[in-house]
Amino acid sequence: MNRTTLPTALLALVVLSGCGSAAENAAAPSPRGGPTVAKDKKHQFEAVKADCMKQKGFKYVPYVSPEREATDDERKRASGDYQAMRKFREKYGFGVFSRHVYPKEMGNPAVKPDDPEINPNWKIQSDLSEPQMQAYRKAMDACTITAAQQVLGLKVKSQMDYYNEQYRAVKRASAAELDSDPQLVELAAAMATCLKGKGYAISKAVPTAMENRGQEEFLVQEDKLGRQQRDDVPDVAPPAKDDKPPMYYAPTLTPAQARPYLNKEIKAAVDDLDCGKDFYPAYYPKSSAVSRKINEQFGM
Numbered sequence: 001m002n003r004t005t006l007p008t009a010l011l012a013l014v015v016l017s018g019c020g021s022a023a024e025n026a027a028a029p030s031p032r033g034g035p036t037v038a039k040d041k042k043h044q045f046e047a048v049k050a051d052c053m054k055q056k057g058f059k060y061v062p063y064v065s066p067e068r069e070a071t072d073d074e075r076k077r078a079s080g081d082y083q084a085m086r087k088f089r090e091k092y093g094f095g096v097f098s099r100h101v102y103p104k105e106m107g108n109p110a111v112k113p114d115d116p117e118i119n120p121n122w123k124i125q126s127d128l129s130e131p132q133m134q135a136y137r138k139a140m141d142a143c144t145i146t147a148a149q150q151v152l153g154l155k156v157k158s159q160m161d162y163y164n165e166q167y168r169a170v171k172r173a174s175a176a177e178l179d180s181d182p183q184l185v186e187l188a189a190a191m192a193t194c195l196k197g198k199g200y201a202i203s204k205a206v207p208t209a210m211e212n213r214g215q216e217e218f219l220v221q222e223d224k225l226g227r228q229q230r231d232d233v234p235d236v237a238p239p240a241k242d243d244k245p246p247m248y249y250a251p252t253l254t255p256a257q258a259r260p261y262l263n264k265e266i267k268a269a270v271d272d273l274d275c276g277k278d279f280y281p282a283y284y285p286k287s288s289a290v291s292r293k294i295n296e297q298f299g300m
Helices: 011-015 022-026 036-055 072-078 082-092 120-126 130-152 159-177 182-197 207-228 255-275 279-297
Strands: none
Touching (some): 036 130, 082 255, 082 279, 159 279, 182 255, 182 279, 207 255, 207 279
16 A cells, blocks of 8 residues: 555645644544535535536546534544543544554545545546546646636645645644634643653644644654665665654555554654643634634635
8 A cells, every 4th residue: 555645645745734633633524514614615616627527628527525423432532532532542543554554444545445535536537548637637727727717816836736735825824823822832842841751852832732742753654664664765764844744755655554653653642632632622622613614725
């Protein structure tokens, strides 16, 4: 399994942009009944892309992923509920190496789910030759630019730039609204002091860094293993860029191989939660509000 993430396509973008730990919040569904305007933007964005692609000689089906109702546990975790978060972390840690130990449960892309989401555009693209695919991608870049301008009032340079812009927007908004929030700053500092007392190195104690630090540590470990298994990427990851989501390469691991890593991750995740039991209930609702605002702006 070579999972190259632009947050498991978009998971990293969500995970590492201040909106919750990977599986605890980012992968959780949004409750139904969200803003109608945001839903309309998604459909309008897709419709404009489809019309543009048709004009360029390509078939593209307007597609918006169906929403599902969040479970009670997911809602509790998203609110920072200690018991719900502890139950999750005692089994899955931060949601990194658990993707290898519990691949179906954690949505590992290397394992076919029982009820896979079927985007009709995957079949369309799979039937294209390499030259056709190159032309398709070029057309999609142009049509994303058109749709972003017409529907969202955004200026982007390509489809990838559209996602990068969303990532940058979330980071800017999170830094402005969360890292300057007096309550969150105080709670993050207390969490950092607690973790230092448990022997963890804390390089930055601002709220967004405290929320991401644990998962990032294990994503880096997983990426190191993934790079060692490949000969087409450097063994050492290049320095992270502030304007682009990190790219992680997942290794191929059996559940037995991944278990020792997960055991360490679980201990770290529970320690993180115990030290952050006051921080997370204050942080998550505010972080979710920031993410919703930006996602509505980008029609996501």
